[in-house]
Amino acid sequence: MNLQELREHYTKGGLDDASMPDNPIPFFEHWLHEALKAEVVEPNAMALATVDSNGHPDVRIVLLKGLSDREIVFYTNYDGTKGKQLDQHPYASATFWWGPLERQVRIRGAIHRQAQEASEAYFKSxxxxxxxxxxxxPQSEEIASREALDALFTAAEERFPGDDIPMPPNWGGYVMIIEEIEFWQGRGGRMHDRFRYWASQEAGQEGETMWTRKRLAP
Ligand SMILES: Cc1cc2nc3c(=O)[nH]c(=O)nc-3n(C[C@H](O)[C@H](O)[C@H](O)COP(=O)(O)O)c2cc1C
Structure with a gap:
């Protein structure tokens, strides 16, 4: 396999300054819908980067399960590696890659645990x-064998035989407050379009988030 010869030419579209909105969140939702329509596999899958106690990054895929106002939500085990990292350094970055549309979205922001009732409502579904x-x-812990893992599942099934399964105390959502969001559309000659938005500290007249937008070099 010659990796150096693998090369895509991006031709699907472009972003122009005049049509970029003031508020990036509905635009993000619109792109998510388009990824869904384009039958991207797991369009809500995002690479989530956290940092460990040495400041070293760690990244893995999680599923976006909520989007409202300026917040995105995903669910996980609070005791796993990412949970511990987020508790220590409550800041993360997430990236979506929608290949068939030649689009990338990058998000950065502060993180906090979701209210327990909201996580429970999702858990039930x-x-x-x-x-x-x-x-x-026991997410991120060493497991001796596949058999040992299957035995843990069987034991949990026996513990909760009915449909009424409570949410584990170490499981729930994390909410990321979007502070930066960038839209990337592939273009020819690697001259891609990038628009990055920053949430301003000052709210608008109705208390809404105000955004600054800049076109960035590819
Ligand atoms: C498509 C896909 C979706 C995933 N969704 C989640 C998710 O929503 N929550 C989660 O905790 N792990 C999810 N995972 C598993 C994580 O990538 C990861 O293996 C796990 O969370 C343990 O990561 P950690 O050890 O860094 O905490 C997903 C993996 C893939 C490939």
């Missing part, structure tokens, strides 16, 4: 196996 799995998996 999950399929039974996912709810059992949340109890069964």
């Amino acid at each position: 999950r399929p039974r196996a996912s709810r059992v799995g949340a109890w069964a998996s």
